[in-house]
Amino acid sequence: MTESNVIALTSSRERTASTASGYLMLFILLLSIIVQIWGIAQLANEQDGLLAIVAVIAAPIVLVFVACGFYMLQPNQAAAITLFGDYQGTDRATGLRWVLPWLMRKKVSVRATNFISDKIKVNDLRGNPIEMAAQIVWRVVDTAQALFDVDDYKEFIRVQVEAAIRKIGARYPYDDFDHQDVTLRGHLDEVAVELRKELIERLSIAGITVDECGFTHLAYAQEIAGAMLRRQQAQAVVAARRTLVDGAVGMVEMALASLSEKKVVELDDERRAAMVSNLMVVLCGERDTQPVVNTGTLYQ
Template sequence: MSTTTTSQTPESEGPGRPARLIQNEATTEIPVHLLFRDDPDPVSVPLRPTVVGRRQGTGEQPRFRRPTPAKPRSAPQIDLDLAERPARVLPATAGVLAGACGAAGCVATSWWAGVLPKLAAAALRLPAYAGAGLGPAQWAAYAGAGALGMVGFGGLARGRTGQAWVLGLFGRYRGTVRRTGLMWVNPLLLRRRVDVRLRHWRSEPMPAADGNGVPLRVVVLVVWRVRDTARALLGIEDHETYLRECVEAALARVAVETPGGGRGPVEAADSRAAALTRLTAADVAPVGIEVFSVQPVRVEYAPEVAAAIHRRRIAALDARQRASVLTSVVDSVEDTVTRLTVRGLVELDDYERKALVKDLTVAFCSGRGDQGP
């Protein structure tokens, strides 16, 4: 008796495809070339798989999205467009001529209106004229001539050596004037004077530390000048205060030599001064300040450290003085006892010798204490 077993093939599968071993699971086909694909990017960046609408039995592969690295935040910088540039000014002759023309126009308008006295007209050699009176035309001529005179004479400015004018109009930078002598500047511009000479500043005692971390107080001499007037005045609120803070920050990063350590090589002090100058110049360069040297001129211990060192020195002096006094007293006692016994003045046994030495020591110490150091 033979039994025939007939395998049931699902309708979803064709006659040429083998039957699935697990009917309740969906399998995904992976192409062979994807297994051996080389990554062209040598930088190993973790991939985050993102599946978009994957359907069972379709062989759709998950899509991989490479995360975008975050851009590092840069430190705030001064606006690069804010840089010193020369302002437009005119010679003083233009302002004087404009003012003179305005004054002449006022005189002519007064003669035209007939308000100029006869004596003044005769002095100015003007022909006799009855005058047309003060009408709208005369008032308009007065306004024009007066405005011309005010603009001409009001724009005259004097430039000094070592000084510069920073000009602005309605909050906008319009240029810098470094010229000297008399010149004409637009009277509507706001003028701010800045010193561009080579300057030196002696600081107050600033906190610092030596190579061992001992607190110090350092007074430094800074030689500097304003190189870019626009950035120094408009790029920061107060460039002198900023310079002081940068010097203090540089002192916190450079180890200063302790007081009394100047007996070493001069190259060490020069290297510390060069380091202070380099750090300070790098910090103040973005605000238009040029630093030439930062030189420590006085170095002293902090008050609390100085008090501790003073107490230690006093204790050492007291111990040294006491040792010298005790040595002198012992020598004196020994000499006295030796003379008494050698000359035969007294006969002393051990107990009497010890008692005599004790009494002489007390007497000599008391006498030295009364005399003082």
């Protein structure tokens, strides 16, 4: 038997429970109190003894029977009804409710709840240790599954969130210095959508869905953070130098073309090379240039 078949056989499904409004039963409760007071008063006056005795005996029984069946549900709250361990249905109607006293009620909140995971260490696609944490907004959509298909659905959520983060974190690199692949740092929204799909699939067995998902922490682990920072700085310097050199080459080409077009000066190959060298030094140097006066010729 496969795992999917086992889940299908043991999966519970929520259904509507047979319950009653508590306001009618509250009226009966008050009526039983009045009847008991009347019976006591009749016995005290020694009038209608048999009827008074029946009222005094029956009224407390009705009072206890009715009082034990009351419960109250607030908005976005449900109650799972069981009879000697057998699931009878779920009541989602708000207000004062009533069921038979021997039916047990287990209240479950179906409100949206926010959960923030702990920071966990994960190895990304390239094996680099990184730290990740996520926040999810979840809610119970099937009370029967949440109560009867998992032992503790809140603890189940915590474990499954950690497992999903590890799986998604290992699927992508933290960063791609060539900017060609989907990365955790550069594509947070896309990765968050994939994490939400993974969580919905994992939590469906517990009757829970995920409305929103996102990362609250994403960084290299401390043992490699310094090395990765130096690598990023070096790559930033290289990228800046590349941009600077590309711009300098374009300016040199423009200068030489303008001089040739306007015939300001005739340059042979050697003088052209010397001029290119000087311009590149001036444009690409980190410090201010110091002019040097040449009183001779280029060949001296």
